[in-house]
Amino acid sequence: MPTAMTTADPAHTVVDVGGTTLRVGTYTPATGELSRVRRMPVDGMARDPEAPVPVLxxxxxxxxxxxxxxxxxxxxxxxxxxxxxxxxxxxxxVLAAPTVWGRRGDPLPLARLLTERLGTPVAVVNDLTAAAWRYAASEPEPFCLLTVSSGIGNKVFRDGDVLLDPAGHGGELGHWVCDLSPDAPLCDCGGRGHLGAVASGRGVLAAARRAAAADPDGFARSRLAELSGGPVENPALAKALAEGDAFATRVLRGALAPLAQAIGAVFASVGVCRYIVVGGFALAVGERYRRLLVAELVRQGCFGLTPERIDAMVTLGASDDDHGLIGAGRLLTARHPARTEGGAR
Incomplete structure (x- = not known):
């Protein structure tokens, strides 16, 4: 865990590379402040989907x-x-980057390449691993950080670090196969029926569009249709859900069933009793998303827990997109602690 800092501690440069946006900023260990943040499109497949993987x-x-x-x-x-x-x-x-440069390609030694090019040590970690470090300072007990955005991912933080295999395995609930049907939704990685393809913001949007096509009359009477005014998109879907639209809620409940099953498996196998939900889609829906997820967890049951305890174990994270930047700064602080005036580390 991060050690005591002094006002003389140098600031860290932190970067967050997502599928569509690259963020860069300054993290000051002495204050925990993130500043000078800039955002720009990533020069990946979102900008040039036809470019070969090595080029991207x-x-x-x-x-x-x-x-x-x-x-x-x-x-x-x-x-x-x-x-x-x-x-x-x-x-x-980097073993794979489906949202950045596509499904295939050789692993990229990103830390080594950046260290050589920048002339300073560069720590490269998964974005959700970094995000977990953001919450490590304020969470006294082990916790599971869960993101629900264009995809789904998770990381468990326990005993002062994220639980990961040295080869990078772990924390990939989004690639758990929850739908074995031959026509299951296609994941960005190329697999079918993965949790991320079913229960992510993108997955719920696809399900809402299918539901609208299957029940045009019901859709036409919904708040979702009123907000959409045309093809259903995520902003309207999130707003309709936050307002309690029955049509949109039925769609979301279907997606939350396998997500709750996955959380229940983590709880039963690892014993983590704290779940922090972040991600653009979940946070856009807000407290209603949390309550619907809790209701599904209660319906399925978490062995040994009362409904009240299940409700208490699920919370929403901070409603910003700074998780990776702040977490990267705190991780660097832990790995490169500055000496205090007394010489302790």
Whole structure:
């Protein structure tokens, strides 16, 4: 866990690389403050879906180097932390990045490449691993961080670190196969029936569109139809859910069933009794999302827990998109603690 800092501790440069947005900012260990945040589109497949994977990999590396150098007005003065959307090994090898450069491609030694190019140590971790470090300082007990956005991911933080295999395995609930039917929804990774394809914001949107096509009269009478005014999109869906629209709620309940099953499995197998939900879709729906998820968990049951205890174990995270940046800063603080005036580390 992070150690005591002094006002002389240097600030860290932190980067968060998602499927569509790259963020860069400054994290100050002494105050825990995140500042000077800039956001820009990632030079990945979202901007050029036809480009070969090696080309996109090189573009993303170049973009990170360029933006860090611009942010620090030259070579960075100290270690850099990078939160990246994909499974990462302990030595910073990106094993896959479906949302950044597609389904296939050789693993990319991102930490080594950035260290060589920037001339300073660079720590590269999965974006949700970084996000877990954001909450580690305020959560005294083990917890599971769960993100529900365009995909689904999770990380368990216990005994001062995220539980991960050195090769990067773990925390990928979004790729648990929850639908074995041959026509199950297709995941970004190429697999079918993965939880992320079913219960993510993208998955719920696809389900809402299918429901609207199957029941046009019911859809036409819904608040979701009123808000949409045409094809259903996520902002209207989230707003309709937050307002309690019955049509949209039925769709979401169907997606929450396998998500609650996955959470129940984590609880039963690992014993974690704290679940923090983040992600653009879940946080856009807000408290109603939490209550519907809790209701489904209560319906399915968590062995040994009362409904009141289940309600208490699920909470929403901070409603911003700074999780990866703040978490990367806190992780760097833990890995590179500055010496205090007394010389302790």
């Amino acid at each position: 990999q090189e573009r993303v590396v170049e973009q990170i180097v360029r933006e860090v150098t611009r942010h620090t007005a030259g070579p960075p003065p100290g270690p850099v932390g990078v939160a990246f959307a994909g499974p990462i090994s302990a030595d910073g090898l």
